Amino acid sequence: MTSPAPSSVSRAVPFYRDVRVLRILAQIVFVALILLFFWYLLNNMTRGLSRVSGAFSFAFLDNAASFALSETPLPYDPATDSYLIAFLIGVLNTLRVVVAGIALATLLGLVAGIAQLSSNWLVSKIAQVYVEIFRNTPLLIQLFVWYFIGVLSLPRVRDSLALPGSIYLSNRGLALPWFTTNETFTLWLIVAFAAIAVAGVAYWLLGRVKTPLLYEWRGVWAFLVWLALALGAAVALSPVTPSLPEIRGFNFQNGLMLSPEYAALLLGLVFYTGAFIADIVRAGILAVPRGIIEASRALGLTYVQALRLIVIPLALRVIIPPLTNQYLNLAKNSSLAIAIGYADVFYVSNTIFNQTGQTLQVILMIMGAYLIISLTLSAIMNVVNARFKLVER
Amino acid sequence: MKRDFRGFALLVVVAVVAFAIGACAGPITTVPTAAQPTQAQATAAPQPTAPPPTAAAQPTAAPTQVAQATAAPTQAPSGGPTKPPPTSAAAVATGRLKTVLDRGNLICGVNGQLAGFSVLESDGSYSGIDAEFCRAVAAALFNDVSKVEYRPLTTQNRFAAVQSGEVDVLMRNTTFTLNRDTAVGLEFLPTTFFDGGGILVEKSLNATKLEDLAGATICVLSGTTNEQVLTDTFNSRKIQFTPLTFPEANALYKALDEGRCDAATSDKSQLAGQRASILSKPDDWVIMDATLSKEPLGPAVLQNDAQWADVVRWVIYATWYAEELGVTKANVDDKLANGDTNTKRFLGGTGSLGKDMGLSPDAFYRAIKLVGNYGEIFDKTLGPNTKFKVPRGLNVPYTQGGLQYSPPFR
């Protein structure tokens, strides 16, 4: 039975009974069927496309986009910049909301998750109600509510709510003080990077000192060293000028403007994902057996030490894998920006294929963009996961 | 033994499946154009039995008889309204027209979210000028305005729906442009609404020319010609502005009303309509004089089907022509009986205009009888009696200085 010998003995196993032959045959047939299926679809499509518009090519990406975007993290001129640039700006807008969303959702989820376990009955009930409501309604509807009922009913730009610190809130968005960079900015950046190296050296040196005050807090000290150097350089070079928002003409000028669409999308994603993260955090904390906490206390660890050294590492092992899924969901859900008009990659792409009619190419580009974002996110989270997994023996 | 059988059976099954898929894929790749006429004749036979009950139930039963009685050399209308008798020289329905007639209803792609043009009513029907034209075509085809299946489409999927043949005709306030006529693969039919791109601003801003809007936030619908026009116009004049795009009109005007943007750009009729209906203080808003662009809004069908395009085209012309002749919903019966030769020929009393298109002789009569002429449609959906009070502007017959110039019905 080892190999199909040509002799008459092997007749006992004809080729259609030989498991190995059948295995290979089955796979070939499977692949053939799949290929046939795709060939069929593609064949239909090429005919469909030829009926409608030109051939499959990405050449259209070089044409001038000729549609303006409401939010452009990079300078963008629709008259000259190509569709590709518009698409990239969409990608950047998506990343803006995804990164901020992940950070804030984690924070909210942590707070709500701990609050669910609070000994205060009212607080834990509020947290539970929050989780129930936001988990059990569609994100799309939540976004509509945030945008139409929440953000848009803020005061108009002329009656902006002036908050302390030159912050203005209106339904044109949140105007924050920001800064404009001077010529010395690059120089200051170089100094600041150099200061990181200095701080690293300081950290290393403090590690050899036996004074507990210096040794135990060497991370903080190193950071302080860096801060002092960076601030000193900032005072000396004055790399930025503060820019305060003010109403001029129709809108706020200067400062940093967070648009209502961005705010609504961020709020929607944060509150929705936060509810899921809260449950994950709660489950993670509950997964740490009480006995372990009590044992660590019995060994003389303080409450904070027990939390830091025992509970959190153990809980994180349970928390990180589902948390990764939630981060990925958040990234993918950001595509709902289209419902409220935030210029993310999906929305921009929509306009592109609307104008060019190159549907297939644009959909492939969108999928590519999200796949890259998803893969990057899960790669990062895998590294984090691996760090905490080391605890396992 | 069992194992033996299984392996062999697997092979046989796989082979059969592969063959079946191949067999399906094979013939479909070549469109059987040659087979179509014969199919048409084969399926033509059972068809006439369906329409008569509906025809009899409708008020138009009488004029069909009139047409027969007065001058009907070919006795056409006695059969179904859709099928000319084989003896006549009338056109045989092929392509899309045949598909629609066989199916028994018209699939009409509409907006569904734009009051005045097409909007979903509480009872599940659609109202608005685009919906009325869907009904007019259905009336001409089937003598029954209820034989319309509305398909709400977004700006994103409207062209794909025509390209794939999912809808028979697109009546979705769509601007006729060269690109859409050629690269997108549509065929545009007579413009049902001559419009122009305009800008709606708050009166208190005292903006009279575009330059006054420098630095303003301007709301616009995404995927529309207005979006491109806005960018082009402002950029060429070097006026700085912030666009804010929305996927649907409702969101846009809500945002405008709440002060999220300073101005909105769209077709002027839409601006007028939305100002009157959605903005909380209509009098605080004004449409600027400047016209940014031409916006001829009209129906579109898939290109390369002349017969079907003709049907929709001439139904629209019919609504214009009827207004020109003074034929209305109310007096159409009278005109058919006592009108002049032109009117009678138009309404199917004499001649074979309808049949030449592959329709019933009284196709235009039905459209007018059941839906009305252009003026009536307009007044009902957008005109002074509605909430929108849209001025007719260029949408009046050429005799009154408008752009509606119907070719002769002869």
Next chain:
Amino acid sequence: MQSQTIPDTLKPPATSVGVLGWLRKNLFSTWFNALLTFFALYVIYVLVSGVWNFVVTTDWGVITANLRLFMVGRYPMEQTWRVQASVSLFAFLLGASWAIWRGIARSAAILLAAVFFTALVLPFALNDRLWMAGNLALIGVGFAAGYFTRARRVLVWAWLASLPIIALLLYGVGGLPRVATDLWGGLLLTLALSVVGIAASFPLGVLLAVGRQSTYPAMRVFCIGYIELVRGVPLITVLFMMQIMLPLFLPEGVTVESVVRAMVAFVLFTAAYVAEVVRGGLQAIPRGQMEAARALGLNGILTLLLIVLPQALRLTIPAMVGQFISLFKDTSLVAIVGLLDLAGIASAAANQPDFLGRQAEVYLFIALIYFVFSTAMSYGSRRLEKTLGVGER
């Protein structure tokens, strides 16, 4: 024992029992907790008074005028009895299940009865009220039927048969006029999309999961590729692809109703997630089980069908229900591609000339519907988890 013998037991102080004790223990145990309590009370006050004001002062005309649209969309008026009959059949079966299975079935039946009962109080047309009263009676009849017959097996078959029966009844078969799915809308469409998505994605997902574990490299690679690709992109791209691209993939002249295209998108999308859930279950089955099965003479397929899958699927119930809840909520995305599900109808209703700009009312109304269904499902899942003792063995 001993404590009983101690005479003169001191009663606990009044502040540690009763309402006061509860308050002290749960709300005011420390000064920090007290502070939290007051803060929580303030939050509750603001939210509740805000919602109450809104509910009372708002004109809900947009809901009452469009209730039909919200429930069945454009389903023809004279055919609505088919939807009503389907609901009645469901009510009857639920009543019977209540008697036979109790547990979740009882909760579901009570929930349904409560809905009908409340609706009965509201000013509906006489016919509708009669139908609702009839449904209440049917739940009772079903209960009686179940109670006296105890026909467990019949009930299982009845439930299995009810799905195709309802589908055919709604779509039209035999003498009934066909109601194209494009006319389905509102809650009917939302439920149809969810049920079809759930029913069809489950077997496909199991197949993909098994394929991913397969020893055939070609199938394994294909399944992994499919699962990871689909999980990496947002649902809305799959929906768009199906809405806009699928017609081009089909041969000329063949069209598929847009609702069916959306269903296909949901099935293809959810299957990938179901596959991952099932894979988790498959991996939890000890190898020994399979080896034992093979030793008993079962072949690969029988081992999978009789030994592995039954155990694995049982383990995955909670995660699976979670997946289906998210599918249910995600059906709202079809509104973006122009279908008239609950969210689509909401948007259309807010565009009617009489109700322009009434977003707040419609979105809150449908959010409530989504909330009730999702919460009911997650409650049911928790009950099921307990009854089956998942995670306890």
